[in-house]
Amino acid sequence: MKWxxxxxxxxxxxxxxDFRPAEPFxxxxxxxxWKNFTKSEVNQYVYPINTYSYLACTIFVLLLTDLVRYKPVIILCGLSGTACFVTLVLGKTLFLMQIVEFLYGLFLSAEVAYYTYIYAKVDKKHYQEVTGHTKGASLLGRFTSAVFGQITVSFYLLDYHQLTMITVGAFAISVIFALFLPSVEQSIYFHSSKNNAKSNPTLEPIDASVNSINSNTNQSNFNFNLEKRIPQPDIEKHDNLKQKIRNACKLLWTDFRSAYTNVHVIKWSAWWAFATCGYLQVASYMQLIWIDIAQDGEKIYNGAVDAVYKIIGAIAVFIVSKAPLNWPLLGEAVLSVFSILEGVLVIFSSITSTLWVSYICFVAFEVIxxxxxxxxxxxxxxxxxxxxxxxxFGINTFLTLVLxxxxxxxxxxxxxxxxxxxQFFIYGGYFLILGILFMIMGILTIAMSYRKGERFRFFTTVEDNKRKPEV
Incomplete structure (x- = not known):
């Protein structure tokens, strides 16, 4: 199949x-x-299950993705999403809503196969194109579903239950497309070319030993010698599997050690894990804040908010990806400023009584x-x-979910x-503390650079970008 x-x-x-118009509501x-659960039940007994499920599945699914070579896990991603929303439509009890959150955690962890499949199947010269295509399709799905959900709700064309059934249909159709994806022959760790070379040693030819056997030799002795020379299929497969696992573990450890002995990687990964932890809490529970703020009969614009921050966020991401800022020197300072700003926005959301103010705070928080x-x-x-x-990415995500x-x-x-x-007041304080810690780190980084006599530069040059960092 062509790329x-x-x-x-x-x-x-x-x-x-990602076409899930029911999610904003x-x-x-x-x-x-439709379900009649209280805010307290949803907050304390339903939503937390997603966190624990996502944590439990992440590392397992990450390794399974490499072991089974991507496609089965992509199919699992679609099936778990379908099962999640089918259970949501049909379920009435608190226990079934917890099953919904478990399945959603499985779906989120299985998405890793979708984002890494291209690197195992498509030629390297097409990486940039296919990455842009897949990320664009995902963003378009989220944006379209948010707009669709908001329009149909605002004009009373569909209710939340009907939007949930449409989400089920979108997931079910996605599985059909996953089934037509071509299988992957190799993966990074368990089925790499290095593994295959090591786990399939060349067998000695048996012709010489067979020809050297005297014609008067007893047939049973011949069979016995032949069996010793030819490995039994079950034993050979077992040895190959053990060798693949050993080689995969060596490759995993090599990559792990190479990454996490680099101070720059550790600092950025630490912010990644702590900030994403806070972000997931805010994003998961924000709708409950809006329910608490909204006055009786006030129109809800959750879908519009989702659509707005996705478009603004996409533009901001594109701009910042081109910014030639000297990130090794100023990175911690930038992280500290924006972490503090995020904390202020979350705290303001926790105390405001105006729905539109909370919407604006959330859009700014998401974009940042x-x-x-x-x-x-x-x-x-x-x-x-x-x-x-x-x-x-998988390890950083796992650390995020532990936190x-x-x-x-x-x-x-x-x-x-x-x-x-x-809760949101605590989350805001969490971001403020994170910002203060990185502010201290940023000051230390700039001070150490000054002591070494390095020239202070806000921006990098073309020569800096061409120079490959030490791994």
Whole structure:
């Protein structure tokens, strides 16, 4: 199959899996007449399950993706999303809503196969094109679904229940496109060319030994000698599997050690993990704040908010990806400023009584996060080995989810069981502390650079960009 055909199939899958018009209104659906759960039940017993499920599945699915070579996990991604929203439509009990969140966590963890399949299947010269296609399709799916959901709700064309059924249909169709994706012959770790070379040693020819056997030799002795020379299929497969696992573990450890012994990678990965932890908490529970703020009969514009921040965020990401800022020197300072700003926005959301103010704060928060996480992505990628970004991304995501689980247990699910306003005040303080820590790191970085006599530069040059960082 040609690369553009693979890209087209991936784009169709990506668009459909992200066409989820019900998501901006999920909390209203759960607390409305269709399900009749209270805000407290949704906050404390439903949403936290997603955090724990995502955590439990992430590393397992990351390794499974490489082991089974991507396509089965892409299919699993579509199936788990379908099952999630089917259960949401049919379920009435709190337990079934927890199953919904478990399946959603599985879906999120399985998305790694969609984003890494292209690097195993498509020729390197088409990486940039296909990456742009797939990310664009995903963004278009989210934007289109948000606009569709908002228009149909605002004009009373569909209700939240009907939007959820449309989401089920989009997921089900996405699975069909996943089935037509071509299989992958190799993967980065378990099925790499290096593994195959090591795990398939050349067998000695048996002709010489067979010919040297005297014709008077007993037939049973001949059979016995032949069996010793030819490995049994089950034993051979078992040995090959063990060798593949050993080689894969060596490659994994090599890439892990290479990445996390680099100070630059550690700093940016630390911000990545801590900031994403806070972001996921805010994004997951924001709809409950809006329910708390909204006056009776006030129109809800959650879908419009989703559409606006996705478009503004895409523009901001494009601009910042071209900015020649001296990130090694000024990176921590930039991270500190924007982390503090995020904290202020979240705290303001926790105390405001005006829905539109909260909407604006959330749009600004989303745009800042997606812009800075993009910088974190390419700063980490510059300093790690080729082909190991999927592994490092997976590890950083796992650390994020560990932190998020701890934060959920302390603030939401533990003995405190704070109400939604107090939770957001805590999340705002969390970002302020993160900003202060990186401000200290930024001051130290600039001071050390000054002591070394390095020239202070806000921007990099063309020569700097051509120079490959040390890995």
């Amino acid at each position: 553009w055909q693979i890209s087209l199939l991936l784009c169709c899958f990506g668009f459909l899996k 999920l909390s209203h659906y759960l607390t409305g007449p 996060y997606h812009t800075i996480i993009t910088i974190a992505n390419f700063e980490v990628a510059k300093y790690i080995n080729n082909d190991s970004f999927g592994l490092i 998020q689980s701890v934060l959920t247990i302390i603030v939401v699910d533990g003995p405190l069981k704070l109400d939604i306003r107090k």
